[in-house]
Amino acid sequence: MRLAIRKYGDPILRAKGKRIEIVDERIRALAANMLETMHAANGVGLAAQQVGHALQLTVLDVSQVEDRPSALSLNGAPVEDPASVMPLVLLNPKLRLSDDKDSGSEGCLSFPDITAEIDRAVSVEVEAETLEGKTIRLDASGLLSRALQHEADHLNGILFIDRMSSAAKASHSSKLKRLQKETSKGI
Numbered sequence: 001m002r003l004a005i006r007k008y009g010d011p012i013l014r015a016k017g018k019r020i021e022i023v024d025e026r027i028r029a030l031a032a033n034m035l036e037t038m039h040a041a042n043g044v045g046l047a048a049q050q051v052g053h054a055l056q057l058t059v060l061d062v063s064q065v066e067d068r069p070s071a072l073s074l075n076g077a078p079v080e081d082p083a084s085v086m087p088l089v090l091l092n093p094k095l096r097l098s099d100d101k102d103s104g105s106e107g108c109l110s111f112p113d114i115t116a117e118i119d120r121a122v123s124v125e126v127e128a129e130t131l132e133g134k135t136i137r138l139d140a141s142g143l144l145s146r147a148l149q150h151e152a153d154h155l156n157g158i159l160f161i162d163r164m165s166s167a168a169k170a171s172h173s174s175k176l177k178r179l180q181k182e183t184s185k186g187i
């Protein structure tokens with residue numbers, strides 16, 4: 001089932017996600033619906049807050065993006081074709097960021113028609129749980145590293161506008177105000 005994607009201005013986007021202790025039918029159904037919603041919207045990632053749940057749950061899929069490569073190791077073993085392990089469903093992710101950063105274009109399904117250059121760590125180490133109750137370790141770089149950092153931010157109530165340069169934020173300010181107004185009318 002496709003879920004409604006919450007837009008900027010909806011207070012749930014600022015909520016910190018609760019740790020998921022037990023994977024029950026409700027969590028499995030939510031993850032499946034989030035995957036369907038992300039794919040239908042052509043997104044590479046979606047966090048639970050974006051569909052109205054303050055939980056530490058995110059889904060990602062970079063397999064459709066051909067012009068921005070990703071590199072990935074899973075539990076220490078390099079994955080030759082990152083697309084082969086997509087989509088990812090991650091619970092309670094913990095990130096360790098590399099010190100080196102680079103700038104890249106980012107958008108967000110909660111901010112239609114807004115993209116900006118955002119500085120992110122070049123690579124990231126993630127420890128997370130899966131729906132099967134396993135703990136996995138991912139080492140990612142490229143687009144997947146960026147997407148993981150963007151989604152982990154969502155799980156903590158942080159949005160990509162918080163990481164925009166003040167000049168970029170200023171250039172989007174009228175769009176952001178309009179979006180916020182539309183959202184508050186709809187709630």
Ligand code: ZN
Pocket residue numbers: 107108109110150154
């Ligand atoms: Zn987002």
